[in-house]
Amino acid sequence: MKPKLVIVGAAGRMGQRILSLCKESADFDIIAAVETKGHPDSGKDAGINGVKIGPEFPQTADAVIEFALPEASEQTLRFCIEKKAALVMGTTGLSTEQKKKVEAAAKDIPIIYGTNMSVGMNVLFSLAGKTAAMLGDEYDIEIIEQHHKFKKDAPSGSALTLAENICKATGRDLQNCVVFGRSGERKKGTIGIHSVRAGDITGVHSVIFGTQGETVTLSHTAHSRDCFAKGALCAAKWLVGKKPGFYTMADVLKLK
Numbered sequence: 001m002k003p004k005l006v007i008v009g010a011a012g013r014m015g016q017r018i019l020s021l022c023k024e025s026a027d028f029d030i031i032a033a034v035e036t037k038g039h040p041d042s043g044k045d046a047g048i049n050g051v052k053i054g055p056e057f058p059q060t061a062d063a064v065i066e067f068a069l070p071e072a073s074e075q076t077l078r079f080c081i082e083k084k085a086a087l088v089m090g091t092t093g094l095s096t097e098q099k100k101k102v103e104a105a106a107k108d109i110p111i112i113y114g115t116n117m118s119v120g121m122n123v124l125f126s127l128a129g130k131t132a133a134m135l136g137d138e139y140d141i142e143i144i145e146q147h148h149k150f151k152k153d154a155p156s157g158s159a160l161t162l163a164e165n166i167c168k169a170t171g172r173d174l175q176n177c178v179v180f181g182r183s184g185e186r187k188k189g190t191i192g193i194h195s196v197r198a199g200d201i202t203g204v205h206s207v208i209f210g211t212q213g214e215t216v217t218l219s220h221t222a223h224s225r226d227c228f229a230k231g232a233l234c235a236a237k238w239l240v241g242k243k244p245g246f247y248t249m250a251d252v253l254k255l256k
């Protein structure tokens with residue numbers, strides 16, 4: 001039997017891509033396409049298994065994938081804990097409080113919270129930390145992220161994950177070294193994060209390591225949302241049947 005999968009944020013850009021990819025694969029049985037109450041697409045066909053888009057969660061599920069807004073997370077967590085469903089949480093911009101709730105839920109369910117589900121970007125997360133440690137503190141580090149003009153949060157969750165990985169690998173304190181959209185002089189040891197919002201850019205992340213005489217740049221470009229959607233489906237497939245715990249895409253992709 002195929003695992004029963006629920007999509008939260010089903011009418012959104014990511015939700016739509018995940019539903020579309022599920023139609024082409026035989027990995028999951030889509031049983032619900034959850035959206036906010038009163039959403040204009042409520043009642044419309046989700047395009048798979050005769051499921052309708054709407055606010056109701058089903059009676060049971062094996063896995064849930066959420067790409068929605070931070071305020072959706074509590075209801076999604078409650079449902080997953082009650083039904084013992086595995087959760088892939090892709091929503092970014094969660095508050096510290098909301099992140100703590102996600103972490104706490106890992107006592108009861110297997111969960112992956114990933115600010116970026118693409119394979120390439122997860123390799124970049126790993127490379128950014130390793131590169132920073134190899135180059136040492138004479139190299140200034142700046143992160144530039146670019147997204148479409150509709151993105152609600154800034155900086156991107158992925159830019160923050162890049163900074164976190166660099167801090168872990170170099171012994172920096174994230175709170176004290178990150179500078180958002182610097183104005184004025186650069187201070188040694190800081191990590192600048194700069195957010196560009198324009199048109200329909202799917203997602204570009206660059207990490208610049210600069211010193212006197214040379215620059216090293218690591219960069220990832222998402223050409224479409226399919227890289228995130230495929231990664232989320234791959235994560236859900238891996239997660240179903242795992243023990244409760246807080247897992248990452250690095251576990252799924254064996255990057256540790």
Ligand SMILES: NC(=O)c1ccc[n+]([C@@H]2O[C@H](COP(=O)([O-])OP(=O)(O)OC[C@H]3O[C@@H](n4cnc5c(N)ncnc54)[C@H](O)[C@@H]3O)[C@@H](O)[C@H]2O)c1
Pocket residue numbers: 008009010011012013014015034035036039067068069070071072073089090091092093114115116117118228
């Ligand atoms: N982790 C990743 O790899 C990754 C990749 C792309 C986007 N994202 C994040 O995923 C989220 C969604 O992105 P998007 O581009 O699809 O946004 P979107 O605005 O197109 O879609 C979000 C959808 O969630 C719905 N929603 C809001 N509150 C809800 C609730 N309480 N219950 C159910 N549905 C609700 C909205 O109505 C909307 O249809 C954002 O936080 C974005 O930053 C993460």
